[in-house]
Amino acid sequence: MSAPPPRRPPGGRLGRWALLLLAAPGVCYFAVFAYLPMAGLVVAFKDFNIREGIFGSPWNGLANFRYFFETGDAPRIVFNTLFLNGLFLAATLAWGLLLALMLNEIRLHLFKRVAQSVVFFPYFVSPIVISVMLQVLLAGVGGEGGALNDALSVLHLPEVSWYTEPGAWPWILTVVKVWQLGGYLSVIFLAAITAISPDVYEAGVIDGASRARMAFSITVPLLRPTAAVLLVLGIGRIFYGDFATIYAIVGDNGVLFSTTDVIDTYVFRALRSLGDFGTTAAVGLFQGLVGLVFVTAALIIQRRYARESSLL
Amino acid sequence: MPSQLPTSPAAPPARAARRRTVEPFTVVSYLTVTLFALFCLVPLWMIVAGSFTDESVLSLRGYSLLPDPFSVDAYAQLFSGRAIGRAYLATLFITGVGTVLSVACTAGLAWVIARRLRPVSRPLTVFTYLPMLFSGGLVPIYLLVTQVLHLRDSWFAVILPHLMMPFLVFITVAFFQQIPTEIMESAHVDGAGELRIFFRIVLPLAKPILAVIALFYAVTYWNEWFMAILFISDPDKYPLQLLLQNLIANVTNATVLPGGSAPVVPVYQLRLALTVVTIGPIILAYPFAQRYFVKGLTLGATKG
Numbered sequence: 323m324s325a326p327p328p329r330r331p332p333g334g335r336l337g338r339w340a341l342l343l344l345a346a347p348g349v350c351y352f353a354v355f356a357y358l359p360m361a362g363l364v365v366a367f368k369d370f371n372i373r374e375g376i377f378g379s380p381w382n383g384l385a386n387f388r389y390f391f392e393t394g395d396a397p398r399i400v401f402n403t404l405f406l407n408g409l410f411l412a413a414t415l416a417w418g419l420l421l422a423l424m425l426n427e428i429r430l431h432l433f434k435r436v437a438q439s440v441v442f443f444p445y446f447v448s449p450i451v452i453s454v455m456l457q458v459l460l461a462g463v464g465g466e467g468g469a470l471n472d473a474l475s476v477l478h479l480p481e482v483s484w485y486t487e488p489g490a491w492p493w494i495l496t497v498v499k500v501w502q503l504g505g506y507l508s509v510i511f512l513a514a515i516t517a518i519s520p521d522v523y524e525a526g527v528i529d530g531a532s533r534a535r536m537a538f539s540i541t542v543p544l545l546r547p548t549a550a551v552l553l554v555l556g557i558g559r560i561f562y563g564d565f566a567t568i569y570a571i572v573g574d575n576g577v578l579f580s581t582t583d584v585i586d587t588y589v590f591r592a593l594r595s596l597g598d599f600g601t602t603a604a605v606g607l608f609q610g611l612v613g614l615v616f617v618t619a620a621l622i623i624q625r626r627y628a629r630e631s632s633l634l
Numbered sequence: 635m636p637s638q639l640p641t642s643p644a645a646p647p648a649r650a651a652r653r654r655t656v657e658p659f660t661v662v663s664y665l666t667v668t669l670f671a672l673f674c675l676v677p678l679w680m681i682v683a684g685s686f687t688d689e690s691v692l693s694l695r696g697y698s699l700l701p702d703p704f705s706v707d708a709y710a711q712l713f714s715g716r717a718i719g720r721a722y723l724a725t726l727f728i729t730g731v732g733t734v735l736s737v738a739c740t741a742g743l744a745w746v747i748a749r750r751l752r753p754v755s756r757p758l759t760v761f762t763y764l765p766m767l768f769s770g771g772l773v774p775i776y777l778l779v780t781q782v783l784h785l786r787d788s789w790f791a792v793i794l795p796h797l798m799m800p801f802l803v804f805i806t807v808a809f810f811q812q813i814p815t816e817i818m819e820s821a822h823v824d825g826a827g828e829l830r831i832f833f834r835i836v837l838p839l840a841k842p843i844l845a846v847i848a849l850f851y852a853v854t855y856w857n858e859w860f861m862a863i864l865f866i867s868d869p870d871k872y873p874l875q876l877l878l879q880n881l882i883a884n885v886t887n888a889t890v891l892p893g894g895s896a897p898v899v900p901v902y903q904l905r906l907a908l909t910v911v912t913i914g915p916i917i918l919a920y921p922f923a924q925r926y927f928v929k930g931l932t933l934g935a936t937k938g
Contacts, residue, residue: 501674
């Protein structure tokens with residue numbers, strides 16, 4: 323957000339106050355739902371119980387943090403969070419870019435429009451619906467079969483009991499994310515491609531370069547700033563697991579936790595089943611702080627390298 | 635870029651020939667895009683087909699692409715119970731009220747930021763930006779909603795935590811800043827107050843961006859279940875997504891969902907039917923809404 327020349331100050335003092343009225347609901351909202359909860363994080367340092375409330379409960383120093391790191395869950399869920407999100411980010415960005423390049427090749431107008439609408443649609447499908455979809459594909463009726471296993475048996479390959487196979491899930495979830503976000507990201511990339519001046523392709527046309535050559539040697543390098551911004555934004559959020567999708571799909575299926583449990587799902591489960599506010603708040607604070615480091619680093623990198631095309 | 639290639643008959647022969655040759659990359663593109671589009675659609679289609687397939691056939695032959703024999707049992711059962719109507723009402727309330735509140739708050743705040751008032755706009759920008767960098771996490775929000783605001787089992791517990799997304803505030807700011815200052819200045823000269831300018835001039839001009847953010851909020855509310863699962867425990871108040879989640883997580887709930895009189899409940903078929911009912915409105919609204927989303931994304935990608 324650069325600062326263009328200031329507008330002329332508005333009318334009288336009274337007019338200005340009226341304007342603040344417009345901002346008031348939004349300001350109140352952020353104060354109550356974004357800033358007040360930050361203060362609520364003191365719970366992380368307390369032996370919290372509902373009866374005595376946030377400020378009445380006794381302090382217990384770093385005991386909550388110690389508990390979290392001593393249970394041995396910490397390394398696993400931190401690794402899962404970084405690994406899964408890294409995988410999702412790389413796969414969705416790469417596929418979104420490739421899809422945009424290919425959509426750009428399509429000249430039949432109607433075909434292109436329909437294809438774009440179709441690939442964009444999964445973005446609007448809720449995590450719960452995705453989980454139903456996966457059960458149709460992977461579990462079938464009563465945990466037997468499933469469309470994918472039916473296909474495997476047609477090819478004379480052994481069937482797999484997917485929901486008890488933790489090793490497969492990072493990849494299954496990655497495919498899900500590509501399904502969900504591939505089209506969405508391709509729209510962003512395609513918008514950037516449309517903004518490229520046709521002139522830059524002229525040399526390529528004269529030299530007789532193939533379409534593929536032009537896509538990968540001219541378009542891709544020009545898309546680097548857009549990709550960089552999306553990458554940096556993604557890295558900034560890398561410590562926040564994709565809670566809704568993962569929890570909707572995996573739920574409380576403990577067999578899969580070893581590869582799919584991320585910080586958010588861990589916190590959520592601890593809160594719901596154990597009601598352990600102190601430890602969960604401590605994990606939340608830990609997540610927030612490490613997340614802040616990532617975001618800040620991402621922003622600094624972005625400021626330095628992609629000043630021209632920042633999303634924010 | 636065919637627009638760059640000469641189309642007149644007088645074009646040099648070499649180029650004209652180039653136009654006609656079909657390049658491998660183009661063929662690969664058509665094929666891959668078609669396959670990926672099918673990959674996007676087929677799982678959803680299997681849900682639709684399955685929801686019209688008799689449960690006994692489903693368990694015997696598995697899922698298929700065509701319902702055979704065709705059966706609407708699940709839908710009949712679904713709509714015989716009252717749960718589905720109540721859940722629809724809940725989701726409509728959350729989506730409708732939520733979207734109106736969200737858009738109103740977002741537009742108001744965005745305008746004050748976009749107005750670039752000396753002592754106010756800059757701090758407000760930072761104030762709105764910080765929550766994107768750091769959040770208190772789940773526990774404080776949980777305590778806030780249940781212990782301070784006492785919104786347990788209220789639909790507002792689902793609405794409020796998502797009321798404003800900083801990202802959409804800034805997209806709106808970017809749009810507002812494109813409105814020429816002269817329009818406001820002449821309105822000022824004519825004696826219009828700030829509020830009058832906002833409601834009579836700015837909002838009508840901002841309809842496209844308001845449509846975009848309304849759609850983003852509406853989809854978020856429609857698909858929301860995380861807050862619902864945390865705060866709504868009364869089954870009568872379940873929104874659609876939570877009802878569906880419950881049906882997946884707990885098969886026995888299926889016996890509660892329809893009237894309760896059915897001897898054998900087609901759990902799987904019912905689950906699929908409920909899924910179709912849940913995404914139905916999105917599919918119907920999609921053709922109209924899609925271009926606004928594309929517009930919003932494009933704005934977000936190029937502005938800032």
